[in-house]
Amino acid sequence: MKSQAIPAALFVRNRSRLAELMSNGSLALLRSGVLQLRNGDQYYPFRQRSDFFYLTGISQEESFLILCPDHPDSDLREILFIKRATLKSDLWSGPSMKPEEAKTLSGIGNIRWLDEKDSYLQLLIQDIELVYTDHEIGMAQYHPKAQLASLLKRLRMIKQPEEIEEIRKAISITGSAFLRVLNQMRPGIYEYQVEAEIIGEFIGRGAEGHAFQPIMASGKNALVLHYTENRALCREGELLLMDFGAEFNHYAADCSRTIPVNGRFTSRQRELYDAVLRVFRQARGLMVPGTLMSDFHKAVGQLWEEEHMALGLYSLKDVKDNAGGEPLWKNFFMHGTSHSMGLDVHDPFDRSIPFAPGMVLSCEPAIYIPEEETGIRLENDILITEKGPIDLMQDIPMEADEIEELMNASH
Ligand SMILES: [Mn+2]
Incomplete structure (x- = not known):
């Protein structure tokens, strides 16, 4: 039995269940896990943060998710950011995730590079009344915030x-x-x-x-x-x-x-x-x-x-x-x-x-x-x-x- 990707339908459903719990005109920001340096060029084994995996099916580090369920432009309701591959990282660690793969795994249509995150956030946050997040994330800190984890807890308690x-x-x-x-x-x-x-x-x-x-x-x-x-x-x-x-x-x-x-x-x-x-x-x-x-x-x-x-x-x-x-x-x-x-x-x-x-x-x-x-x-x-x-x-x-x-x- 070798692991096969979980069908994206699960993550699509998880996001829409989350959207139902979010208040009107709100935004959710979620960061992936980070690679932790152990020493020299060695890292601790990477394991995705469970909340991030639950909403995306993505197990790669340096990823970021923005959910803005009420946005009039449907392309901006869900945006997944992944790290931009470099020749050097591809040489040492193998090719990192391509946008097409991220789309297939997560069911999210709008996949962007991580270095585009701040400009998207700046654009989206203007009309936002409440930000759900569990981190200090740039300009989001000036908005009223609510814990994302408490909403995710309610969802994760019931298994799909x-x-x-x-x-x-x-x-x-x-x-x-x-x-x-x-x-x-x-x-x-x-x-x-x-x-x-x-x-x-x-x-x-x-x-x-x-x-x-x-x-x-x-x-x-x-x-x-x-x-x-x-x-x-x-x-x-x-x-x-x-x-x-x-x-x-x-x-x-x-x-x-x-x-x-x-x-x-x-x-x-x-x-x-x-x-x-x-x-x-x-x-x-x-x-x-x-x-x-x-x-x-x-x-x-x-x-x-x-x-x-x-x-x-x-x-x-x-x-x-x-x-x-x-x-x-x-x-x-x-x-x-x-x-x-x-x-x-x-x-x-x-x-x-x-x-x-x-x-x-x-x-x-x-x-x-x-x-x-x-x-x-x-x-x-x-x-x-x-x-x-x-x-x-x-x-x-x-x-x-x-x-x-x-x-x-x-x-
Ligand atoms: Mn036990």
Whole structure:
């Protein structure tokens, strides 16, 4: 699977949805990401700013977008500026984007060189009452401004069909990587070697790479929520908690699995694992339109309270004695259950807006018990629909028996 350009229809629709949210007689200005110098003649890998990609489908640096939806001249309603190629840049970095390509990718008819931007801006801004932007941009600073990001947040929360398609591809590659790990895992492997299996599968299948710094946390490292060092040895009897996901065509997958390093859960590990799995399944069932993120998280906390008591972590008496205090379940589950995902692994999300069809949200209950040096997290990506949640990762093994079977199949 090699990435193919996303149909321009998505970006055309995204711009017209944005135009509907903009006030009359306003203008939107958006800058692309910039190449960051690392040292000498080396640059950090370029990744387009998500908002810019969302409106243009253009992943080249030094690009600029002006949207002026109410302009009487239809040629001036959407203008995309790209950098002018030079012989020198073409020699070193290959030919940069031609206006025809930019037009095909973005669906924008009016493509100009970046050095023409200021004169266009000067012309367009005269009759403008409000400028939507997230940057200080030349003469636009003298106009009343509004945050563009808050409008884009409202749009990006609801995924379009083309976006769900790309997320599904990222998920499929992420699933293959997990199967590869199940096949390779054994005591004596370093966490970074597991990471290497995963990135090998991602790149080999045409993904851009990791959508975020992957977490490969064996044993008690799983208690460090954002552990990304990935240098430790995976030992006999330990669990390995992995939080990883491919980025494909700029879209992320976000998956967590916890597996026994030697291919068999101990009975206590299995007990804890099955509790996480039960909470995961019930939590997923609660992901329906109309539910607020905060209420969802509280409901999952209630599920945890029952499980924690069954696991002997605290008693009903402890809960009653604690009435009015911070819930006890938070001692063993201290992060959120869900976040929005899409172009970014943590996509913009307005928590005052309830779950709605088209949202893609993670579902990631977990248990962390410092006294037992154990952390277990399971995470799938869920599409909210009118008819209930669709688990986009339902094909990635999660059941403990299935994990053990796959780990022991080949050796
Ligand atoms: Mn996540």
